[in-house]
Amino acid sequence: MEITLAKVEQIQLGKIIAQDVFANTKNPIITKDTIVRPVHLLVLEAFNIKEVLIKSAEPLELTEESESIQTADTTNLLKSPLRNHPAITINTFERSYQFAIQQLKKEFFNWEAGAQIDITKVRSFFLPLINFILEDRTIMFDLNLYSRPEEYIYHHCIATGLISAVITQKLGYDKGTIIQMGLAGLLADCGMSKVDRRIRNKTEALTVQEYSDVKRHPMHSLNMIKLIPVLKDAMKLAIFQHHERLDGSGYPRGDKGERLSKYAQIIAVADVFHAMTSERLYRSRTSAFKVVEMIQESEFGKFDIEVVKALVSVVAELPLGTTVELSNRDKAEVMYINQYAVTRPLVKICRTEELIDLSQKRLLHITKIVKQ
Known part of the structure; x- marks a missing residue:
């Protein structure tokens, strides 16, 4: 089978890598005979690899079976220096x-x-x-x-x-x-x-x-x-x-x-x-x-x-019930949005259940949203 040198940005999904790919690493970042999936293109890009050898056959269709074949390869990637790359690990x-x-x-x-x-x-x-x-x-x-x-x-x-x-x-x-x-x-x-x-x-x-x-x-x-x-x-x-x-x-x-x-x-x-x-x-x-x-x-x-x-x-149109922190450190729940002063809603203080209209209490303001 003919082998060609291909630029990474031109590689089609489903093509087969013809040779282990290294990037100043002890182990290959992508192994020979790997079927190219989107994750592999991200790996090559992250390591600034410009060209790789690929087999010139028609690209394989990426079925569920071919996806499962790549599991071991992905596991190896997670053991590499790229394990913290955002595109590979659970993304946040x-x-x-x-x-x-x-x-x-x-x-x-x-x-x-x-x-x-x-x-x-x-x-x-x-x-x-x-x-x-x-x-x-x-x-x-x-x-x-x-x-x-x-x-x-x-x-x-x-x-x-x-x-x-x-x-x-x-x-x-x-x-x-x-x-x-x-x-x-x-x-x-x-x-x-x-x-x-x-x-x-x-x-x-x-x-x-x-x-x-x-x-x-x-x-x-x-x-x-x-x-x-x-x-x-x-x-x-x-x-x-x-x-x-x-x-x-x-x-x-x-x-x-x-x-x-x-x-x-x-x-x-x-x-x-x-x-x-x-x-x-x-x-x-x-x-x-x-x-x-x-x-x-x-x-x-x-x-x-x-x-x-x-x-x-x-920034300010918060859903009713949103918990916020005020500038005096009190936690409060948004009860009503004033359309004329959306940054200053009516809130209920969690500690005392007191209702406060922030549009009337100018010395108080919302400092942040409290995520549950």
Whole structure:
């Protein structure tokens, strides 16, 4: 039987591996005569294997029987250094998220060194996260639980992309646009890789010159993504404009009003929401519920109202009976949603069964959802 060398991205499912595949490992990560299934393509991608030898016969149909034949092979994979790879073990959002952070960190270092963006690699570790959060939007409340202040930039990129996708979904866009917006949100701050790491990690106030350097990052981002063919031009504009504001107070050009794209405003709101809810080296995090109030009130006039309403509805429209924690540490149950102040529902204190209207108790606010 003829054997050919095939690029991994071109291998058909059902093809047969012609030779054990190693990747600086004592044992093969995939053994000879393995029938290629989706999991094997993920393994090859994770180990950055570009080409493998395959048998040139017609691909086999992946029946239940052929699936069971691969059980031993999958067991071997779980004993390999890839045992913690999110695509192989029982998948959880947190595992996939931490894997994505480590991959993005490597990519960021490459970008610092002048490498071009590998959009295929970025999509491979980011798209599974989008699927998770589109199915369960409450994941937004957990993002900061996984974050580390000293690695803020990587967490911020991933989170901004995910929140952008959720807002886009809430606004009723199609799945293709949602994915594009997620990628645009993730890549919006790729230009920060061109800003001195000392400035990025600084814990005290930036100097005028340092802040000027930071404000150039949208232009760096545009230069880095402008030739990526799978990213639509509308997304590239959104990346460039994501720090602009409707009242003209943003940067890099001070564009305002109708000159700003809707997509840019989605990323802008996602960017600000995550930044304000994150723990940083120089300040503690703020409750998501408090942040959406601040965006509605103190930041009024800077952001698209429709986009802000979409964020508010994602964060604050809680099902009746949801258990929450208040800023005084009391646990409470949501009893009624005030449509004019959705972040401040009527709640019943679990400890005393007292009813409190948070719209009237401005010193109290919801700090988090208590998951049962």
